[in-house]
Amino acid sequence: MYSDIFTRIEKGSAGPIGQYFDQAFGYYVYPRLEGELGPHMTFNGIQVLNWSLNDYLGLGNHPEVRKTDAEVAAKYGLAYPMGSRMLSGHTREHERLEKIFADFEKKEDAFLFNFGYQGIVSTVDALTGRHDVIVYDSESHACLLDGIRMHLGEKYKFRHNDMEHFERVIQRAVKKADENGGGVLVITEGVFGMTGAMGKVAEIAAFKEKYPFRLLIDDAHGFGLMGKHGRGTSEEQNCMDGVDVYIAAFAKSMASIGGFVAGPKSIINYLRANLRSQMYAKSLPMVYVQGNIKRMEIIDSPEGDARRKKCKDITDAIQKGFLEAGFDIGEAEACVTPIHIKGGVAQATQIAKDLRENYRIFCSIVVYPVIPQGMIIFRIVSTAAHSMEDVNYTLNAFKEIKAKLEAGKYDDEIAAMTIE
Numbered sequence: 253m254y255s256d257i258f259t260r261i262e263k264g265s266a267g268p269i270g271q272y273f274d275q276a277f278g279y280y281v282y283p284r285l286e287g288e289l290g291p292h293m294t295f296n297g298i299q300v301l302n303w304s305l306n307d308y309l310g311l312g313n314h315p316e317v318r319k320t321d322a323e324v325a326a327k328y329g330l331a332y333p334m335g336s337r338m339l340s341g342h343t344r345e346h347e348r349l350e351k352i353f354a355d356f357e358k359k360e361d362a363f364l365f366n367f368g369y370q371g372i373v374s375t376v377d378a379l380t381g382r383h384d385v386i387v388y389d390s391e392s393h394a395c396l397l398d399g400i401r402m403h404l405g406e407k408y409k410f411r412h413n414d415m416e417h418f419e420r421v422i423q424r425a426v427k428k429a430d431e432n433g434g435g436v437l438v439i440t441e442g443v444f445g446m447t448g449a450m451g452k453v454a455e456i457a458a459f460k461e462k463y464p465f466r467l468l469i470d471d472a473h474g475f476g477l478m479g480k481h482g483r484g485t486s487e488e489q490n491c492m493d494g495v496d497v498y499i500a501a502f503a504k505s506m507a508s509i510g511g512f513v514a515g516p517k518s519i520i521n522y523l524r525a526n527l528r529s530q531m532y533a534k535s536l537p538m539v540y541v542q543g544n545i546k547r548m549e550i551i552d553s554p555e556g557d558a559r560r561k562k563c564k565d566i567t568d569a570i571q572k573g574f575l576e577a578g579f580d581i582g583e584a585e586a587c588v589t590p591i592h593i594k595g596g597v598a599q600a601t602q603i604a605k606d607l608r609e610n611y612r613i614f615c616s617i618v619v620y621p622v623i624p625q626g627m628i629i630f631r632i633v634s635t636a637a638h639s640m641e642d643v644n645y646t647l648n649a650f651k652e653i654k655a656k657l658e659a660g661k662y663d664d665e666i667a668a669m670t671i672e
């Protein structure tokens with residue numbers, strides 16, 4: 253029987269988050285943060301201490317960066333260049349930025365993406381054929397999973413950061429690839445953005461001595477921040493040569509839009525001619541190209557070193573404080589600290605409301621289905637723009653919230669549903 257698509261969607265289940273969407277809109281989901289980008293912004297008319305931006309190095313509101321962005325926009329507008337790189341959207345400045353990334357990552361070449369997400373989906377798709385086997389970490393980001401979903405060959409998942417399981421999976425994958433006449437692409441992340449866990453990049457790369465495979469990492473959260481010079485997680489873990497395909501997105505430390513993939517010249521040139529999300533889409537506009545060149549000047553300078561250190565100091569202090577106060581922060585190591593709290597939607601909404609209205613702290617809330625039912629995560633993202641005062645204030649607020657939670661103060665289901 254024919255079933256109209258719109259009718260099915262309108263009458264069907266809206267899903268675990270969608271069922272609360274109308275009440276939650278503008279507050280718990282799609283909140284409106286206004287004012288200058290940074291740790292102090294306005295939410296719902298009140299000034300909040302903001303821990304929800306991945307602007308790790310604080311470049312989003314950096315005066316020189318803002319000046320360059322404005323000057324380039326005034327000169328070129330938002331459109332130039334028009335068309336895809338392949339046909340009419342290519343410039344020498346795109347080439348210059350690619351060279352900067354290739355040199356920075358110590359790879360032969362690099363290719364720009366106009367969006368991290370699409371670029372990553374397409375890279376996974378373009379690199380693998382039906383005879384190849386993909387092996388990937390179970391907590392990989394949605395864009396990697398979308399790329400993997402498009403893969404017509406075999407795909408094997410290993411338990412998140414579990415190297416014993418990885419070895420069993422890679423053995424199976426290599427055997428299968430051997431039977432198929434294909435190869436193996438291993439995919440993981442540098443820093444897992446939801447949990448702050450570091451990917452086991454060096455340990456995986458070391459397995460190359462035992463098994464044949466190529467390693468791709470999505471270092472969206474590590475680029476610019478991790479490693480002595482900000483080259484990313486592979487620099488931090490001293491395994492830059494072990495990563496065959498290094499990918500970064502600009503939405504985090506670069507406080508911008510776009511991304512790049514870096515690797516051997518032959519592979520990057522192949523991607524230039526085969527990456528569907530770039531061949532069939534408009535190229536990165538000049539405002540982002542020159543804006544990103546400016547950001548790279550700062551990232552690759554003593555100021556970049558100082559900003560990395562500041563972000564690390566803030567991260568270390570807040571993680572130490574949460575641990576000392578008896579909070580569960582999971583496997584957090586890098587710049588994201590998830591505060592795990594037992595509870596359902598009732599507790600999540602009331603704690604968030606208390607945090608925002610009374611303590612004036614804004615952080616993202618993660619609930620089921622992103623994480624298992626019965627858990628809530630309050631996600632604290634440290635940046636170089638935060639201060640130790642912000643850290644201490646937040647730790648004290650969370651200690652009070654913990655005491656209230658334990659005293660059952662957030663258990664009222666009715667109050668939970670009242671959202672101003």
Ligand SMILES: Cc1ncc(COP(=O)(O)O)c(C=O)c1O
Nearest residue numbers: 367368369393445472501502503
């Ligand atoms: C790990 C990871 N990869 C890729 C992306 C997508 O990048 P973009 O926002 O540039 O599309 C994100 C989120 O922004 C991410 O967290």
